[in-house]
Amino acid sequence: MEIRSVKYRIGKNYGFKALVTLFAFACVIPLLFILFFILKQGITKINWHFLVNVPKPVGELGGGIANALVGSILIIFFSSLIAIPIGVLAGIYLSENRKSRLAYWSRLCVDILQGVPSIVIGIVAYFWIVKPLGGFSAISGSIALAIMMLPIVVRSTEETLKLLPSSLQEAAFALGMPFHRVIFKVVLPVGISGILSGVMLSIARITGETAPLLFTAFGNPYLSFNIGKPMQSLPLLIFNYATSPYDDWKDLAWGASLVLLLWVLLLNIFTKLITRKWKVQL
Amino acid sequence: MESTIIKSRNFNASFGSNHVVKNVNIDIPRNKVIAVMGPSGCGKTTYLRCINRMHELIPGATSSGEMTINDENIYQMHPIFVRLKIGMVFQRPNPFPNLSIYDNVIAGYKLNGIRLPKAERDRVVEHSLTRVALWNEVKDSLTKKGSFLSGGQQQRLCIARAVAMEPEVLLFDEPTSALDPISTSTVEELFHELKTNYTLIIVTHNMQQAARVSDKTAFFYLGELVEYDETKIMFTAPKDSRTQNYITGRFS
Numbered sequence: 001m002e003i004r005s006v007k008y009r010i011g012k013n014y015g016f017k018a019l020v021t022l023f024a025f026a027c028v029i030p031l032l033f034i035l036f037f038i039l040k041q042g043i044t045k046i047n048w049h050f051l052v053n054v055p056k057p058v059g060e061l062g063g064g065i066a067n068a069l070v071g072s073i074l075i076i077f078f079s080s081l082i083a084i085p086i087g088v089l090a091g092i093y094l095s096e097n098r099k100s101r102l103a104y105w106s107r108l109c110v111d112i113l114q115g116v117p118s119i120v121i122g123i124v125a126y127f128w129i130v131k132p133l134g135g136f137s138a139i140s141g142s143i144a145l146a147i148m149m150l151p152i153v154v155r156s157t158e159e160t161l162k163l164l165p166s167s168l169q170e171a172a173f174a175l176g177m178p179f180h181r182v183i184f185k186v187v188l189p190v191g192i193s194g195i196l197s198g199v200m201l202s203i204a205r206i207t208g209e210t211a212p213l214l215f216t217a218f219g220n221p222y223l224s225f226n227i228g229k230p231m232q233s234l235p236l237l238i239f240n241y242a243t244s245p246y247d248d249w250k251d252l253a254w255g256a257s258l259v260l261l262l263w264v265l266l267l268n269i270f271t272k273l274i275t276r277k278w279k280v281q282l
Numbered sequence: 283m284e285s286t287i288i289k290s291r292n293f294n295a296s297f298g299s300n301h302v303v304k305n306v307n308i309d310i311p312r313n314k315v316i317a318v319m320g321p322s323g324c325g326k327t328t329y330l331r332c333i334n335r336m337h338e339l340i341p342g343a344t345s346s347g348e349m350t351i352n353d354e355n356i357y358q359m360h361p362i363f364v365r366l367k368i369g370m371v372f373q374r375p376n377p378f379p380n381l382s383i384y385d386n387v388i389a390g391y392k393l394n395g396i397r398l399p400k401a402e403r404d405r406v407v408e409h410s411l412t413r414v415a416l417w418n419e420v421k422d423s424l425t426k427k428g429s430f431l432s433g434g435q436q437q438r439l440c441i442a443r444a445v446a447m448e449p450e451v452l453l454f455d456e457p458t459s460a461l462d463p464i465s466t467s468t469v470e471e472l473f474h475e476l477k478t479n480y481t482l483i484i485v486t487h488n489m490q491q492a493a494r495v496s497d498k499t500a501f502f503y504l505g506e507l508v509e510y511d512e513t514k515i516m517f518t519a520p521k522d523s524r525t526q527n528y529i530t531g532r533f534s
Contacts, residue, residue: 099341167376171440173339174372175390175447176365185393189380280380281429 035261042258045251051259054223055237058246065256067223068237071138074225075217075233076203078142083149084199090150091157091195092183098162107158114151121147122212130216138224138231141217145209149202156198160191165282193278200271204264210235234260284311287481288333288451293347295325295332297340302328304505305347310451310498315473315482317496317513319489321533325505326485330453333483334368335361351451366390368451369444374460375436377428377443384424386439387411390447410446414438414472434465441472445480452476454484458491470495489529493517501525 056063097103125144172182218230242253288310295303302325318326331337349356377386387407411417416438458466473495500510509525
């Protein structure tokens with residue numbers, strides 16, 4: 001009896017371990033399928049010509065996604081320009097003043113902002129920026145995406161700095177350093193890997209955002225460098241071309257999907273490398 | 283005749299409503315080693331941190347009363363000047379982990395944006411490391427990170443960093459409590475060396491250490507300065523019964 005009940009428990013134990021392992025493995029499957037599918041559909045479309053040309057009208061062969069690539073890079077560049085300084089500085093405040101009332105409310109708002117659906121941010125940006133300015137523009141898209149980046153940058157900065165030992169700052173203050181120098185010369189350099197990884201992840205996050213751009217950057221079939229005018233971006237191109245009835249436009253969308261996917265993957269890998277390389281051993 | 287460098291009159295410090303340093307009056311003589319001892323939570327570290335105004339960096343911390351250096355009120359000076367005059371070494375060695383050994387020593391200048399010619403920097407680094415008996419150990423690895431050193435070496439590096447600023451007073455907050463016995467005795471030997479140029483105030487809860495290294499000893503208990511006298515007298519003929527009880531180990 002005794003031995004049988006123990007054996008039953010050992011069996012149950014194995015069963016549970018197998019179940020946990022199975023589901024851990026199951027989590028890998030969606031990504032593998034997506035990768036495989038997009039690769040299969042997109043790999044034949046991608047070549048140099050695809051990257052440096054703009055889309056051709058229906059019926060003409062060839063054409064590429066240069067306008068969307070340039071647009072995505074420009075829009076993200078300006079979003080980063082807005083969101084990174086604000087986010088990092090706000091994160092510094094939150095980690096320095098953990099218990100202040102402002103920190104409490106600021107943290108709460110940032111957390112809620114993170115949960116606001118991107119389409120809502122798009123609509124708000126449309127009414128607040130696009131309409132007053134009188135038309136769609138890349139910069140309004142940048143602002144909408146910056147709002148989406150902000151919470152990730154703020155919280156990752158805060159979490160990174162919180163983990164730094166207080167002895168680090170004390171050492172700096174005891175040498176007679178003023179607050180801004182303590183932050184810029186000691187705290188930020190030591191926490192740089194964590195802050196950068198947050199920034200990179202936030203960029204990876206907004207790279208694929210479509211909804212806010214529908215109302216703001218709008219899209220543009222031609223190559224444009226003017227951030228005051230509508231501009232194409234990768235997710236917008238995919239949205240517009242994949243829903244078109246033409247096969248060569250759909251192909252273009254598949255190619256663009258693969259480029260977008262590779263971009264995000266590379267950003268993630270790059271983030272891991274940076275985190276490891278620039279990590280300061282405490 | 284010894285001259286007084288740090289003077290406290292009716293000095294109080296609190297964290298919010300928690301009154302941790304009560305009405306402390308003390309005269310600290312120049313170029314001596316002063317030990318501040320007492321049981322945990324007696325306010326000795328808080329008092330020390332009031333001397334270079336590190337106490338006020340903690341949210342909710344307040345202080346009152348008079349604290350002077352060379353008869354100048356510390357609480358009317360800018361804290362940055364106070365901290366340049368009064369260096370500090372902490373309980374745990376805390377070299378800047380992102381800086382080399384060389385840059386750690388010069389950190390007070392480099393990170394404060396004070397530019398020195400290269401030759402002068404080299405001189406300060408060599409001189410400071412020599413003062414803390416670390417130069418021979420690290421002179422070939424000055425470009426390595428400070429965190430690559432052993433705990434005792436790191437602590438001496440931190441002392442060198444404080445010494446490099448040429449302060450008048452050096453505060454030590456239980457400087458050896460995170461070190462092994464050999465490193466501890468190396469650091470203790472340093473105190474004798476350093477007092478020729480600086481006034482040293484050392485917080486310790488190790489009575490033997492206080493007896494070994496200091497000229498004068500202050501005994502704190504429950505936030506009050508119970509007794510302050512020549513170390514020899516403190517450990518042989520204390521006047522207050524609480525001091526007596528503490529040094530004979532009746533409470534700790």
